[in-house]
Amino acid sequence: MESNRAGYCIKKLSINNKGISLFSAIVIALFALLALAGLYFALTKLFGTAQTIKTYASVRDAAAGGVHHAVIMIQSGSFNEYNIGECTSSPIEVKFKIYGETGEFNNKITVCLSAFKTPPGYEVTGVAYSRLPAGYKGFVYTIISEAEGPQETRSRIEAVYAR
Numbered sequence: 035m036e037s038n039r040a041g042y043c044i045k046k047l048s049i050n051n052k053g054i055s056l057f058s059a060i061v062i063a064l065f066a067l068l069a070l071a072g073l074y075f076a077l078t079k080l081f082g083t084a085q086t087i088k089t090y091a092s093v094r095d096a097a098a099g100g101v102h103h104a105v106i107m108i109q110s111g112s113f114n115e116y117n118i119g120e121c122t123s124s125p126i127e128v129k130f131k132i133y134g135e136t137g138e139f140n141n142k143i144t145v146c147l148s149a150f151k152t153p154p155g156y157e158v159t160g161v162a163y164s165r166l167p168a169g170y171k172g173f174v175y176t177i178i179s180e181a182e183g184p185q186e187t188r189s190r191i192e193a194v195y196a197r
Contacts, residue, residue, distance in 0.1 A: 104179065
């Protein structure tokens, strides 16, 4: 008698929940992913930890690292809309650390579009390079990287990059 009563109560109170369990599992997973995405955003964007601050052995190495940073930006197409003679409106500032020193230091990078790149033997036409040359092969950029380190140390590297 006891076993019949228990089975009857469970059978009577239960509802057919076969389809709802999959839906609820998906909804719970979406809320968990949303919470993780919010946490990631808060840690990287709001607290500024998305940028890794590189550590260099010297201020000279940091200035060279600034040139490499500018080359990567040029290759990604960040300066494609520039005209000949046009430079970045304000220097790009990159923070860095020196091994064995405390604190962060600044590296100011200026990128200018200097000229068109042409193969040997082609004449460059146009007034002040106003048009693309006949044998156009790319652009020539001037990169100036000025790093300021501890105890008023400074290093400046000027480079030319052809793309």
